[in-house]
Amino acid sequence: MKKLLSIFAVAATLFAFTFPVDLADSIVSQFNKYAGAYPQEKAYLHLDKPYYTAGETIWLKAYLIEAATNVLDTASIPLNVELIDNQLGRVVEKKILKLEGGMAAGDFELSDSLHSGYYRLRAYTNWMKNFDESLMFSKEFKVYKIGEEILPVKFNAQEIDFQFFPEGGQIVEGLDNKIAFKATDKVGNGIDVSGVIISDKEDTVMVFGSEHLGMGVFNFKAVAGETYRAKIKYRNIFEKEVPFPAIEKEGFIMGVEGFVDKKVIRLYVGHNYNKPKGSGDIVVVGQSQGRICYVARTPAHNKAMSVKIPRDKFPEGVAQFTAFDETGRPRCERLVYIYKEDYVNVSITSDKRTYLPKEEVKLEIEAKDMDGEPVAGNFSVVVSDGKQVLMPAHDENIMTYLLLSSDVKGKIEEPDYYFSQTKPEVRRHMDILMLTQGWRRFKWEDIMKPTLPEPVFALERGIGISGEITRPSGKLFEKPVNITFMLWLGEDDRQFGTGQADAEGRFSLQNLDFTGTGKILVQAVVGKLNRNTKIFINRPMAPKLQRNLLPFNPITFDENDLADYLKRTADDLAIEKLLRERRERMLQEVTIKAKREKEREDRVLYSHATNSLKITPDMQVSGNVIDLLRGRVPGVQVLGSASDPTVIIRGISSMMGSTEPTYLLDGMMVDKMTLLSIPVFDVDKIDVLKGADAAIYGSRGGNGVISVLTKRGSPSNDGGPPQGIDVSDIYGYAVPKEFYSPNHAEASMEDFTANARPDYRSTIHWAPIVKTNAKGKAKLSFFNTNAETTVDIRLEGMALAGMPVRAKSSYLVKR
Structure with a gap:
């Protein structure tokens, strides 16, 4: 073997070399450039069970990780989570979780109308849509439907x-x-x-x-x-x-x-x-x-x-x-x-090893590093009936996904096998696995391109809304298009803004923060009066969805065990139904009396005007819109000539020295001269806002608001939006439910079925947010069900210093 001329190692963040710029420098420089332009994110979902029954709730905890450091990622905030029907190849339901510190709790209520079969949850940020779908997190599971079998997938055993x-x-x-x-x-x-x-x-x-x-x-x-x-x-x-x-x-x-x-x-x-x-x-x-x-x-x-090559040059x-x-x-x-084996060790200790049914259980969780020092972390804990929830051997967990599965191609069978033991044969089997799994997260043909393309999808710090404005024919305008945005994000959260579309007619609102469903109204005017526009409010672009007809490594149930699981699940769902019906009956006994609110105009942000002037045919003799207000609206003075009037709303005092109110035309902010050019016979009504009614427009409403609503802008007979206006539903962050954990020691009327019917829930307790204190400790308590069983406890999460953690424990319940 010929003598090696030069061999050297470099640290991950040091790219200074002792030789002139050459191929090695170019490769390292280009890689560093690519990594800086396209930083990677990894999402992971911890679910409470590996399978469900239609009508149950999926409880989950989401984690977002920086791929380069394995620490919790705080850059992206919205996380998209989709429930997908594998057999039909469609999204059944989608939620947006709000990540706080890189984590979020969530849930999906499975409809009792779902057919039995194979489903999956997919999780991704907007930034992750710049990369291949295989880099998004995906978790497959089975859904049973009581009284409906899952049809087996047939294939030739020789294939x-x-x-x-x-x-x-x-x-x-x-x-x-x-x-x-x-x-x-x-x-x-x-x-x-x-x-x-x-x-x-x-x-x-x-x-x-x-x-x-x-x-x-x-x-x-x-x-x-x-x-x-x-x-x-x-x-x-x-x-x-x-x-x-x-x-x-x-x-x-x-x-x-x-x-x-x-x-x-x-x-x-x-x-x-x-x-x-x-x-x-x-x-x-x-x-x-x-x-x-x-x-x-x-x-x-x-x-x-x-x-x-020294191993200590590399992370685990x-x-x-x-x-x-x-x-x-x-x-x-x-x-x-x-392998670095510098793991965080987590112990889960119950106050007893054996409990009675419905007895209270107290757990202590303690996290330490390899030197025995306490570790701060944020974990999720699920407690399950071991007879009803059968976990696959060496199943995927947060450690196996972040350190292994997310960085190789294809699905890995029994991934935790490679982390559960340190025997030489396990290390050898891991090395064979590395030989048979292809790399996918970084491709050199992408990295070595002379010019890196701009990312298509931006990193999101909040909910984003975008759209475009064109002529009715679809062609672009040659002029700037003025836009007014009106957002209804809740009963007490209404927002207003103005702006212009860019040269391509595009507009966007970014970093919105709201929960549930809201509405957006977009008004567009070209020049001063041209409302003949077509507005498109974009729907979020979903990544490509692959249909998957093959099962994923399903758990095999004994026939009797499956029947018992389905029966107990049916009982639990029946109890939930009774509780809902009882609450509904109690609500029906309450009689609520209130005045019916007037239907709010879709064109404007406010829901109530201080005064409103309906324009009648006899008023159309007035010279202009402002003249319509003379002597007709209490507290409004119109001074000066008809060609250059001045409007003063009494009771208004401006610190800026001006008393002129803000003018709106069909909700769009305009100047006074625009209103003067509007034909009087086109006006339907004029609203006057002052004080608290005008406060919705912030400082712009300080001198009051004159809002002119035209007949031309009125909704069409078919109930569609007015010309130059589009109204659309928008979707904010999902509000996670609280896991219902009955207190058998103090059963209330709300929990009246606890004594009437036995409690056989498969998920006994779900705690999505478990934080260890300065001593590395945390505590949990809950009550057992009626079942005599082995109870399994599974913990997953992240040490705040950047290491994924998983732990298990169990105890016995018997009379």
């Missing part, structure tokens, strides 16, 4: 997916290669297989077999001029021929030993090209979480390089090593998982 994965990406003649493989059935479960590789001379060159969840690895050296084929056998029944990877005459290979030595990673890069001296360098780049952590180079005429998680040839083209790549 399996089998693939070879050469280490580094290719097999090169005459060089030692490592080849991994993976075999799965049609629903993605690993299948144990054995196989042989046969040369074109019909000689058996290699025998191989899987060692974990259908995955395995073997060494292979291709002989020049020979071709190969492979056969596999599975379930000791079926045998089939599968494609063998193409053999390259020339190329690069990469070999990594990434799990034996706890301090270093051994990396080898080789090629069989004949490169002259001075032809440039081969550069190896190691990156993790969107940061360059290691760089090495050697002259391209060297046919091999071998380096030892998936690291990607890429070798570039002297032209800057990526030639081979390898993923390695870096």
